[in-house]
Amino acid sequence: MSLSIWLRSVSTKVFHGRALADELREELDTHIALRTEDLERQGLSRAEAERRARIEFGAVEKFREESREALGGERLDKLLQNIRYALRQLRSTPGFASAVIVTIALAMGANLTVFSFFQAILLNKLPVHNPEELYSAAISDPGHPDHPFFSYPDVQKMAGICKPAVLAGFTNEVQYHLLDSDGTTSTLRGQLVTGNFFSTLGAHPFLGRIFSPQDNTDGAQSVAVISFGLWSRRYGRDTGIIGKRVIVQRAPVTIVGVMPRMFSGVIPGERTDIWMPLSVQPAIGFGGYASMNRVDSSKPWLDQDVSWLRLIARSPSDPGGKHLAAQLDSYIQREVNAGLANTHDAAERQHLMHVRMRIESAAGGTRGLRDRFSLPLIILLSLVALLLLSGCLNIVNLALARFRAREHEMSVRMALGSTRGRLVALLATENLILCVIGAGASVVLAWVASSLIQHWLVTAQSIQIQIGFGPGSLAFATALTLGACLLISAAPALRTRGLTTARLSGFRTSAAGSHAFRASSGLLILQLALAILTVTATSLLVRTLRNYEHVKLGVDGAHTLSVSLDPSAAGYITYGQQQALYSRLTQTIDRMPGVISSAVAGCGLMNHGCAYLNALVSGSDVKAPVVERNYVGPDYFSTTGMKILRGRAFSIDDSAHAESVAVVNRDFEKQLLRNQDAIGHTIRVDGGKPAVIVGVVNDSRTDSIKAAPAPFVFLPIAQAGAWNISHVEVRTEGNPVRMAPAVREAILGINRAIPVGETMTVEEEADRDLAREFLMARLGLVFSFLSLLIAAVGVYGLTSYEGSRRQTEFAIRMALGATRLSILRQVFTRSALLLGIGGVAGLLISAAFSRLIASLLYGVGPYDPGIYAVALLLILIASAGAAFLPSWQAASADPVHSLHRE
Amino acid sequence: MAGEAQLLPGTLDLLILKAVSLGPLHGYGVLLRIAQISGQALLVEQGALYPALFRLVRRGLLKASWGTSENNRRAKFYELTSAGRKRLQTETEDWNRLVAAIGTALATRPEEI
Secondary structure, eight states, rough: OOOOHHHHHHHHHHHHHHHHHHHHHHHHHHHHHHHHHHHHHOOOOOOOOHHHHHHHHHHHHHHHHHEEEEEEEHHHHHHHHHHHHHHHHHHHOHHHHHHHHHHHHHHHHHOOOOOOOOOOIIIOSSSSSSSEEEEEEEOTTSSSOBBBOOOHHHHHHHHHHSSSSSSEEEEEEEEEEOOTTTTEEEEEEEEEEETTHHHHHOOSSSSEEEOGGGSTTTTOOOEEEEEEHHHHHHHHOOOGGGOOOETTTTTTEEEEEEOTTTOOOOTTTTTOOOEEEGHHHHHHHHSSBBBSOOOOSSSSSSOOBOOOOOEEEEOHHHHHHHHHHHHHHHHHHHHHHHHHOOOOOHHHHHHHTTEEEEEEOOTOOOOSSHHHHHHHHHHHHHHHHHHHHHHHHHHHHHHHHHHHHTTTHHHHHHHTTTTTHHHHHHHHEEEEEHHHHHHHHHHHHHHHHHHHHHHHHHSOOOHHHHHHHOOHHHHHHHHHHHHHHHHHHHHHHHHHHGGOOGGHHHHHHHHHHHHHHHHHHHHHHHHHHHHHHHHHHHHHHHHHHHHHHOOOOOSOOOGGGEEEEOGGGGGHHHHHHHHHHHHHHHHHHHHHEEEEEEEEEOOOOOSSSEEEEEEEEOOOOOSSOOEEEEEEOOHHHHHHTTTEEEEEEOOTTTHHHOOEEEEEEEEHHHHHHHHHTTTTTEEETTTOOEEEEEEEOOOOOOTTTSSSSOOEEEEEESSSOOOOOEEEEEESOOOHHHHHHHHHHHHHHHHHOOOOOEEEEEEHHHHTTHHHHHHHHHHHHHHHHHHHHHHHHHHHHHHHHHHHHHHHHHHHHHTTTTTTTHHHHHHHHHHHHHHHHHHHHHHHHHHHHHTTTGGGGGGSSOOHHHHHHHHHHHHHHHHHHHHHHHHHHHHSSSSSHHHHHO | TTTTTTOOOOOOOOOHHHHTTOEEEEEEHHHHHHHHTTTBBOOOOOOHHHHHHHHHHHHEEEEEEEEEETTTTTTEEEEEEEEHHHHHHHHHHHHHHHHHHHHHHHHOOGOOO
């Protein structure tokens, strides 16, 4: 029968079921009435005729049933019947049903949650035209991290070579202050981009226009394109925004376009509010992080050899980007050859020979969040997949035990003519119902969990991420549900093969039972091993997080508030204006109740990348030393809690007219002066005035909690010349977070036009740095708890199955004089043996797995014996507890009762 | 009833199609028509007729519509669809071939081998 006919008949049946039944009755009634009339005409009485007519017709009900089937839709009937029956069965065993539903909901919920992140971070493509044609490029240089930055002349030259590909450049994201015409300021994250940036990406504006190459020429009017988010947040989606003039830093800029809601830039996880052409660089004073070799900071960067642009290229009909890679590499080789011609230093030549251009797909944006999260997410995804597998194994065990309990019922059904297919369909229907309910619950769980995590990432970690349950997640959920259902239906379905009516004789063989026990034992060993794996991996991650949290920041994180601000945006440009403001700022803040001291700084305490600069250090034999530099106010060290190890800190006497001085950190001495005392040496940073080192402070983790300390030079801000500060550090008596609003108000009280950005405690900043570790450790803890629970339930289930299976045997043994203790020992020993095997297997698997995550660990080795011992102990205690209870039950069953039942 | 022949399996559908091809009939009418055209030799079990009729309707070989019987009863009438007509033709040919083949086979004498 063709599908369409079947569908039609089913739909007729479903929608007109009652009417059809009536018609059928009417038709058969007519038949009998007509026959009765015929028989009456042959001379029978009416009553006799009707009786005969009915007899001749035969079993009305039977034919009516057959007719109904002939009308079609009987499969649907059977299905409905199966479902009704399955529901009844499940209601009669609520324990089994809820165990399965809870297991599936938790294990699948965990999978969906992790998958939604996996998808958002690793699978999602940029919302642009043909994203798979996009590539990013970096110079790879053996022994060094990839160098992804290029100068604008480089980008132009490369664009000239690479045909038909198009190349665009963009800077890192930097914080900007935006001043609106109504006098309010806001802090934004923005990028400078080449004129063809949007057209290369194939991104279209939501409103207005994108940039054109003309926007990037000298003397062009300064323009900006803003994000949908900023447009909504700041401008209430006012369509009159196009043409509006705002001030970014000090530069007047005209807004010409708004990007669509989904477009949030090319760096996944970062929020970009505003894009401006490279030509605005001098006007807005961009110059944060780029490596500054031979740069004249007073001139625009556009035509200079400043590596400040990342590269994104679109290479159409070029699978894998091979063509583009070859073209870019040829450019680099040409540069390398030019370099080789100029140098005779063997080491330098050797180094240059290995420089290559490496490209990778930028379909999902350039590396950002992906770099930090891809390995953790893959690890989490495999952990939760194992968790689901482990949960399913439990259900298989439960289902097998239940099947055994129903063997008698099944045999009766077979004896009554039910086919194996029907029985399997029945079992599968039951499982499918449970899986679907569990899956529904898991979607809700996953939605709640991922919303919570997303909220945490966005607010506490300022990682922009869009987590949604799109078609990908739904397909994943469906596949998981079906997979889980198949897995848990397969084992009982296979066992229906062993069903014979012989079972009805009441003769129970324990051979089949022990076979099932062996299979279940295998599953349990696997489960225990998986639980140990999850627990060890999580312990390693938690230990890593703990170690990071105990890293000596070198500053007093608990009492220091870091406030970002930008006085230059409010017109503090000259040395005199700036110095007056800086002393007024610290004086005002110092007078506030609850504040101990404050100090201005040219760059922030953590993650605010003070510049890396070339330095000349007297008495150092290190070639071309590079140091980090910060200009700081007088009380900087006491405010941030850095300790003066030797010499002195800065004071107000270190003025512009006094001798130039510097303070260095311990690492400076270690790396640049071979541990000599640095005091008395002179240093010239970035071609500035030579300064005498007057003090040494302890090392601090100023870049990242994860990075090793680096040589650091502090210079007094009063001796810096005109220098814009980016932060005020404030030391408070109590919780610095509570002081934040008051400090902010105090700054605005001096001048409302000063943009004040984020206020954070150093601890918060350190935590941001640990987003990945937090996420992994927290999720890991949840998953470990679940896998422990699942393993314990598994042990419990198997032991009690074993106990019930051998009930008769135990009863006989006890009748023959065995004690309860010996029975208890028998059941328990068997489980304990499994625990032992599972434990060893788990340790081996864990050791193999830990090697994979070694790169994520800090302060703890992948084979830390303590962690393995604790994990093993934890599992053993949990599962021994779970095994003991049913063993005890089996041993304390009344033998008379058991034998009687048999 | 003497002279009744047992229906060969599968022939009921063919008989119904033939009966209905001679003009629209209700269920009881189909029964009478089969008896009539087979010279009362073939009698169909009454109840078994309806599942067969519905099967044919579902396969699209018959179509049914409500009408009034000769003695003014509401009854469901069956008639052939064009698919039914085609099916009747091919099945009739198949049947004739089968009967001829079996007839030939049964008429074979030893010397003809």
